[in-house]
Amino acid sequence: MSPTGVAAAVQQHGWRFLVGPKFRTKVNRARSARGRVLKGVLLGFVGLFFWTFVFAVIFRMLLYFRNTQGIGDLLAGKLLGLAFLTFFSILLLSNVITALSTFFLSEDLELLVAAPVKPGDLYGARLAETILDSSWMVALMAVPILAAYGVVYAAGPAYYATALVVLASFLVLPAVLGSAFTLMLVNVFPARRTRDLLALIGLFAVAGLVAMFRFLRPERLVRPEEFRDLVDFMAVLRTPTSVWLPSEWAADALMSRLNGVPDWHPFLLLLSTAAAFVVIGLWLHRRFYHSGFSKAQEGADRRPGRARSRLLERFFARMRPTTRQLVEKEVRVFFRDATQWSQLVLLGVLVVVYVYNIRQLPLYTGEQVSFVLITVVSFLNLGLAGFVVAAVAARFVFPAMSIEGRVMWLLHSSPMDIRTLFWAKYWVGTIPLLVIAVPLIVGTNILLETSPFILVLTSVSMVCMTFALTAMALGLGALFPNLDTENVAEIPTSFGGLLFMMAAVLYLGAVVVLEAWPVYRFLSSGLQGDAVLAWGPMALGLGGALLLTALAVWLPLRAGVRRTATLN
Numbered sequence: 001m002s003p004t005g006v007a008a009a010v011q012q013h014g015w016r017f018l019v020g021p022k023f024r025t026k027v028n029r030a031r032s033a034r035g036r037v038l039k040g041v042l043l044g045f046v047g048l049f050f051w052t053f054v055f056a057v058i059f060r061m062l063l064y065f066r067n068t069q070g071i072g073d074l075l076a077g078k079l080l081g082l083a084f085l086t087f088f089s090i091l092l093l094s095n096v097i098t099a100l101s102t103f104f105l106s107e108d109l110e111l112l113v114a115a116p117v118k119p120g121d122l123y124g125a126r127l128a129e130t131i132l133d134s135s136w137m138v139a140l141m142a143v144p145i146l147a148a149y150g151v152v153y154a155a156g157p158a159y160y161a162t163a164l165v166v167l168a169s170f171l172v173l174p175a176v177l178g179s180a181f182t183l184m185l186v187n188v189f190p191a192r193r194t195r196d197l198l199a200l201i202g203l204f205a206v207a208g209l210v211a212m213f214r215f216l217r218p219e220r221l222v223r224p225e226e227f228r229d230l231v232d233f234m235a236v237l238r239t240p241t242s243v244w245l246p247s248e249w250a251a252d253a254l255m256s257r258l259n260g261v262p263d264w265h266p267f268l269l270l271l272s273t274a275a276a277f278v279v280i281g282l283w284l285h286r287r288f289y290h291s292g293f294s295k296a297q298e299g300a301d302r303r304p305g306r307a308r309s310r311l312l313e314r315f316f317a318r319m320r321p322t323t324r325q326l327v328e329k330e331v332r333v334f335f336r337d338a339t340q341w342s343q344l345v346l347l348g349v350l351v352v353v354y355v356y357n358i359r360q361l362p363l364y365t366g367e368q369v370s371f372v373l374i375t376v377v378s379f380l381n382l383g384l385a386g387f388v389v390a391a392v393a394a395r396f397v398f399p400a401m402s403i404e405g406r407v408m409w410l411l412h413s414s415p416m417d418i419r420t421l422f423w424a425k426y427w428v429g430t431i432p433l434l435v436i437a438v439p440l441i442v443g444t445n446i447l448l449e450t451s452p453f454i455l456v457l458t459s460v461s462m463v464c465m466t467f468a469l470t471a472m473a474l475g476l477g478a479l480f481p482n483l484d485t486e487n488v489a490e491i492p493t494s495f496g497g498l499l500f501m502m503a504a505v506l507y508l509g510a511v512v513v514l515e516a517w518p519v520y521r522f523l524s525s526g527l528q529g530d531a532v533l534a535w536g537p538m539a540l541g542l543g544g545a546l547l548l549t550a551l552a553v554w555l556p557l558r559a560g561v562r563r564t565a566t567l568n
Contacts, residue, residue: 018112018121018125018126042499043498047140051144054141054145055144058079059148061079062149062152073255073259080149080254080255081247081248081251083145084170084246084248084251085245085247087138087141087247088173088174088246091135091175092178094135094174095130095131095134095135095177095179096181097178098130098134099126099178099179099182099183100182102126103126103179104296105296109293113290113293123281123282123286126179127175127179127281130175130178130179134175134178139167146163150258153259155257158257158262159254159257159258162253162254162267163254166270169250169270169274170246170247170250170274172274172277172278176274176277176278176280176281180280180281183284183285184288186293186295186296187288187292246273248266249270249273250270253266378445378450379515379516381448382462382515383509383512385444385462386437386462386469386508386511387508389433389437389462389465389466389469390473390500390505391501392433393429393433393473393504394492394497395492396432397425397429397433397473397474398497400428400429401425401474401481401560401564402477402483402491403491418561418565419561422474422560422561422564425474426470426471426474429470430466433470437462437463437466438459438463440462441458441462445459457515461511461515461545464545464546464549465508465511467549468549468552469507471552472500473500474556474557474560475555475556475557476496476503477496477500477560478559478561478564479563480494480496480497480499482496510545510548511548514544515542517537517541518538518542519538519541
């Protein structure tokens with residue numbers, strides 16, 4: 001369609017005409033995808049399970065709060081306020097990064113900007129797309145939480161109507177703020193540099209929020225006996241609270257409705273602020289968008305001869321030329337994109353928080369700790385550490401084949417064996433994961449003060465798990481590629497990424513079960529002096545875990561190589 005035709009269609013149908021193609025593309029892609037029935041059933045089951053789990057947890061907490069005399073409603077309001085504050089922080093960061101793609105880096109913007117489209121229509125369409133792309137997960141998370149409040153407080157239809165309006169207005173605020181912040185940054189920096197800068201800002205902010213939230217120890221709120229007196233407890237309950245926070249407006253509007261005395265002030269304040277922010281955002285768009293979009297077309301400068309390139313050439317000098325070039329390419333691509341390597345900051349903070357949680361476990365209270373507890377916690381630690389490795393593999397290893405994108409035909413047309421490419425990606429993913437996994441499991445076992453036998457067994461098991469998880473991530477990533485994506489961060493959240501995480505959880509659970517019970521029987525029998533009888537079950541358990549690991553390595557790699565050979 002020509003620019004004039006686009007303008008005529010927009011004038012007739014408004015900004016909805018600009019949103020329609022994006023929506024139809026996603027619907028048609030879902031309809032034409034292979035195995036869409038299986039995907040729909042699986043995603044529906046996972047979504048229902050997630051909603052049920054969140055609803056059950058919030059429902060139980062609210063029942064406990066309501067049975068607490070005097071402060072029950074205050075605790076419930078505090079929980080709702082914290083939930084909205086967390087949502088607002090996540091949405092603000094998500095919208096800042098998403099707005100860069102929707103407003104400045106999307107491929108169809110060259111046509112839309114050249115067409116005589118009204119700025120208001122373009123702004124409304126891109127703002128709606130930004131809200132949809134960045135807020136759908138938070139919206140789905142809010143549904144079971146708000147439903148649990150409605151069920152516990154026996155709310156009527158007015159509460160659910162209020163909740164719908166409050167949630168919609170609440171989602172608009174961070175979207176407008178994030179879009180405006182991105183607009184100002186793009187007018188100062190080139191868009192490609194802005195993307196890297198936003199990635200760094202976002203990850204440092206998320207890392208700070210995660211660390212702050214954990215080190216504040218919010219679990220103390222359900223244990224008032226840890227505070228010196230009621231005044232201290234009430235002071236903690238009233239922080240962080242501010243009349244300027246939209247999260248407080250949303251929580252107050254809903255809690256007043258639940259308590260049967262509706263307070264229209266926070267409700268109207270939230271609604272009017274959202275509308276005012278849209279108007280201000282539109283003014284900023286009219287004033288600064290064209291200059292920002294012009295700067296977004298600038299490319300990044302190439303700086304040859306970096307010390308990292310020379311270091312890579314020396315480090316991989318003894319490899320075969322083909323393998324060396326592939327490995328060097330993978331490393332360069334990883335460090336070239338700041339949105340990739342900067343996530344190591346967030347990973348480091350999550351690891352620190354995980355180790356801190358292990359350290360805070362109330363295992364040692366001056367009395368003899370039971371043998372069963374130490375063994376159970378040790379193997380639970382193995383499973384949780386394996387889950388951390390699986391999450392890292394989902395983010396960095398699973399997209400490995402998809403990021404080849406449209407140059408896959410070039411790799412097929414070259415004389416290189418496709419297995420060489422696959423194995424290069426496998427080892428580039430496995431070695432860094434080992435660097436993360438081994439210190440993590442060894443350090444947490446030292447904090448738990450486990451026996452040398454448990455320490456060696458769990459460390460060896462973690463090494464084997466790492467090889468298996470990398471193979472599963474790479475193999476399933478090749479079986480379910482997404483070669484047309486513009487954002488690498490979207491690949492782990494696809495159907496294939498969800499399938500990998502489910503398979504990884506099942507694999508980790510199976511290994512822990514196969515090892516934990518035989519090892520416990522062996523150690524307990526050793527304490528009783530008849531360890532010989534427990535050698536058989538332990539050998540079977542460890543053998544079964546080793547066989548399962550071997551299959552988890554071989555089958556995905558074999559299937560992934562075959563699938564990669566057919567990709568074009």
